[in-house]
């Protein structure tokens with residue numbers, strides 16, 4: 001834990017602030033006192049570690065309970081048929097589990113809101129019939145019937161498959177005001193929505209291929 005504090009201090013540029021008081025006290029304090037302080041500090045550290053280990057699972061459980069919440073989404077078949085509207089627990093996983101499940105590219109985009117290079121993804125030029133699902137949790141996101149050629153190099157749709165299945169939030173990163181789009185079921189970042197799309201909605205859902213998994217209509 002001390003190391004964490006020291007790293008934290010370094011990360012904020014205060015490299016000397018942590019070390020200096022200890023160096024000063026060692027010059028002014030008798031050796032026996034230093035030894036006693038060291039032992040006391042060590043015992044306190046061990047006790048603290050033991051307490052931390054003992055309480056950690058409970059603390060994590062509390063966090064998990066507060067984060068686990070129900071979301072409502074609509075289920076679809078791969079042919080785009082609307083099945084049913086369900087209430088389900090939001091998909092929550094640790095960063096390590098997402099890393100194991102996803103490619104590095106898909107992880108950066110879905111979990112850290114990165115953006116793939118234009119014309120680099122596998123779906124911007126795909127014209128087959130089917131459903132585009134979330135690469136993280138398989139939630140249905142877009143129907144190929146709403147896909148259009150935007151010329152941007154990213155797969156573009158004029159509507160989500162169901163409004164419940166995507167979540168839109170204001171995004172002010174990169175000095176722009178945009179509307180970010182994420183998967184309702186797992187919070188995976190998908191892309192952004194703009195108001196320069198075609199009829200009937202006038203919207204352009206500009207998505208990352210890496211956030212999607214295409215399920216071909218059978």
Ligand SMILES: [Zn+2]
Nearest residue numbers: 134137183186
């Ligand atoms: Zn998802």
